[in-house]
Amino acid sequence: MSELFEQRRREPLLQEVYYEQSVNFKEKNLADPEIDAMLTDLSIDNARRKRTSWRRAYKSLELLIQRYSGGAPLADLEAYAARAFAQFQRHYAAFSDAKLKLWEPDAYQYVMWLLSLAVLLGLKEWVPTIATWISTDPEDGQDVLVSRLFGRLGVSLPGESLIHDKPYADLLRATETHGEAQQQAMANYLKRWYGGMKDCYWFDLHKERTDAGFFGYWSFEAGLVTLLWGIDDGSYREMRFYPKDLADFGREQAMAPQGEVQKPHISRRTGERCPYAGRWGVLESPGAFVQERMFRKGDVFPEGIGRDRQEGPVTWIVMGREDGGPTREA
Incomplete structure (x- = not known):
């Protein structure tokens, strides 16, 4: 591992050689003309196209997280985030019946990732669109924490009870308390977060074969709640899984003067x-x-x-x- 990568990476479990291999593979997949053609070829079985389309969408989100884990500059992540959101938008435009069902642990975490990264990277304009990717059918799950997070951003979603008590009960508590109790709820959430993710597909991915595509472990929603509820994160900002620099970046974006013009891309x-x-x-x-x-x-x-x-x-x-x-x- 090069000294530069070791200094730059945010995810301590990430190995440079596997990181580069995985990133390159995902990048090629996202720009593969054969897959592009397949996704628009209506003669191909619809279920197969839907699987391929979904894989391209969630892999673009994994790649965004992987870039963050590998130490990419935060300002540069905006383009990767916009690309990921555009892939999800393309998928749901083509397959409108494939909404995220909150009772599924993976789907719930996708919602947390998408919403958190949109806000923390200064792309709040995507929030109403992200909400349309979530099923509101009661049989698919309606969640109070998801409802509260979107509600804080001006988007209404149904939900009166918490679907996944582990580990989200502590995060929900952080939105209902103040001061030390609120900070303690956040610390408890970060302590229990990884263990509470055992039903997600990426849990313990770093222990799998070297080409399994490990992209890093981050509780982005902890940064989101810290930002939206204005919590002092001094007591938990050094805890594992907390994206402290991204939370700081999100705070800077929120405090930027209205109408400030960002420097244009090259x-x-x-x-x-x-x-x-x-x-x-x-x-x-x-x-x-x-x-x-x-x-x-x-x-x-x-x-x-x-x-x-x-x-x-x-x-x-x-x-x-x-x-x-x-x-x-x-």
């Missing part, structure tokens, strides 16, 4: 040469990258692809540089 038009090796994408709508490719320094940027409704000259925006440099203009 971008180039069709026909211009690539200034930095890395992953570049084309925007279909604000924050939603629909065309992604790896380019070497000096490559000429091509036109858009017609099937993505961006045929002809387009603007390519850097999503991640191989040299680890900034993705926004100085």
